[in-house]
Amino acid sequence: MTWDWNFVLKILPRLMDGVWYTVLITLASSAIALGGGLVLAILETVSTTFGQAFVRFWLELFRGVPTLVLLYFTFYVLPEFGIVLPAVPIGIAVLGIVYAAYCSEVYRGSLITIPAELRDACVALHLSPYITWQRVLAPLMIKRAAPALLNYVLGLFRETAVLFALGVPVLMGEAHEVGYENFRFLEPYTLAGVIYLGMNLPFLYLLSKLKDKHA
Amino acid sequence: MRAVLQYWPVLVQGLCITVWVAVWVILGSVPGAVILGALRLSERRVFRLASMLFIEFIRAPSALVLLFWVFYALPLVPGMPRLSPLTAAILVLALDGAAYGAEMVRAGIQAVHVGQTDACHALGLSKLQSFTKVILPQALSQIVPNFGSLARSMVKWTAIVSFVGVQDLLYIGNNIRGQTFDAVTVFCLLATLYWILTVLCGVAFRVLEQVLPLNRALRAARMPSQAAPEADVQGGAQ
Numbered sequence: 001m002t003w004d005w006n007f008v009l010k011i012l013p014r015l016m017d018g019v020w021y022t023v024l025i026t027l028a029s030s031a032i033a034l035g036g037g038l039v040l041a042i043l044e045t046v047s048t049t050f051g052q053a054f055v056r057f058w059l060e061l062f063r064g065v066p067t068l069v070l071l072y073f074t075f076y077v078l079p080e081f082g083i084v085l086p087a088v089p090i091g092i093a094v095l096g097i098v099y100a101a102y103c104s105e106v107y108r109g110s111l112i113t114i115p116a117e118l119r120d121a122c123v124a125l126h127l128s129p130y131i132t133w134q135r136v137l138a139p140l141m142i143k144r145a146a147p148a149l150l151n152y153v154l155g156l157f158r159e160t161a162v163l164f165a166l167g168v169p170v171l172m173g174e175a176h177e178v179g180y181e182n183f184r185f186l187e188p189y190t191l192a193g194v195i196y197l198g199m200n201l202p203f204l205y206l207l208s209k210l211k212d213k214h215a
Numbered sequence: 216m217r218a219v220l221q222y223w224p225v226l227v228q229g230l231c232i233t234v235w236v237a238v239w240v241i242l243g244s245v246p247g248a249v250i251l252g253a254l255r256l257s258e259r260r261v262f263r264l265a266s267m268l269f270i271e272f273i274r275a276p277s278a279l280v281l282l283f284w285v286f287y288a289l290p291l292v293p294g295m296p297r298l299s300p301l302t303a304a305i306l307v308l309a310l311d312g313a314a315y316g317a318e319m320v321r322a323g324i325q326a327v328h329v330g331q332t333d334a335c336h337a338l339g340l341s342k343l344q345s346f347t348k349v350i351l352p353q354a355l356s357q358i359v360p361n362f363g364s365l366a367r368s369m370v371k372w373t374a375i376v377s378f379v380g381v382q383d384l385l386y387i388g389n390n391i392r393g394q395t396f397d398a399v400t401v402f403c404l405l406a407t408l409y410w411i412l413t414v415l416c417g418v419a420f421r422v423l424e425q426v427l428p429l430n431r432a433l434r435a436a437r438m439p440s441q442a443a444p445e446a447d448v449q450g451g452a453q
Binding site: 066068070076077158159161164186193200 | 271272274275276277279280283284287288291367371372392398402403405409410413414
């Protein structure tokens, strides 16, 4: 089978739909992951043994079980409890929650590097705990964790391809469908690969910039 | 619950396939990671650039996209072989693992003191000798723990092989779900099994850490610290 440019032009608009979905899902899940991770990290530092045990369990669960299994689990089990959701929000939520667990580790790591004197200073200035976190610790944590967090967002973006298992029309899903409709697999999959490759470039550029700044 | 457990023989089969794939993927990614990681630090600019491009090229589309491309699109390219699902899956995942592992190898090698390389040069060791006999054994104590967490991820990556028809744990689980309609039990069981596998993988790597040359040497150096005078006496007697 040879490469057919006309076919490429024909399927390109549909693949672009997939790109749009991929971007949307990446943005939504990374918002959940970055925000949720911060909340989890703060929760673990502030709370007592129970909160810590809860966060630890959460982390271990999501680190040991494939995302695909969690996706299937949510997709097939929720309807049994009478909650029927479309695949897109399920995908966004599961990816977001799984990566929130990873991100909380990163936040916690950066929190450790903040010197203890800073907290003492906050106490000396009589700042309330809320202000201490909101104005002093959290911004510092985010700043220091930025490169590692971006790495996880990149990983999340790559993992969105898995959502095609639930029928979400991400780029991978669109390529799969177009391939089956026309019984031509060479062009859709190759194009999908090239587009995914291209979509990585902004991330890599940002990462190298961040690294320069921190080095 | 009981309906699901009736299927235990196929579940065990699926588990075996998952373990088989995971073991080959982890073993297969090791040489690739070492070679790519060493090339990343080569003195020749061409090697450095080529290995960097190769790593990014493998990592950029996720393993899933790569797997579909290798399985469906590659045989359509003239002169390319049609791989069996299992071969394609192991090949793609091992390549992906090598690309991610290469960065760890690079970081590990960079952590070894530069003086070691200079000393090898002064002793007249060849580049290959100094890498395999001096630098790598020391770098290993940094690489192996990181590689262990990567290996845990690799066990999880194997879940995607069911898409190309490899009858692994997830594939079997989905089949059982189709027959018993008991999604809760099936997926809880799958999650538990995968979780146990990743934990076992972590344990295996922690054992491996214990037998690394540098860690063993460090332990040996720490142990007889009280008995040092005795050793001195023996040394003097000879």
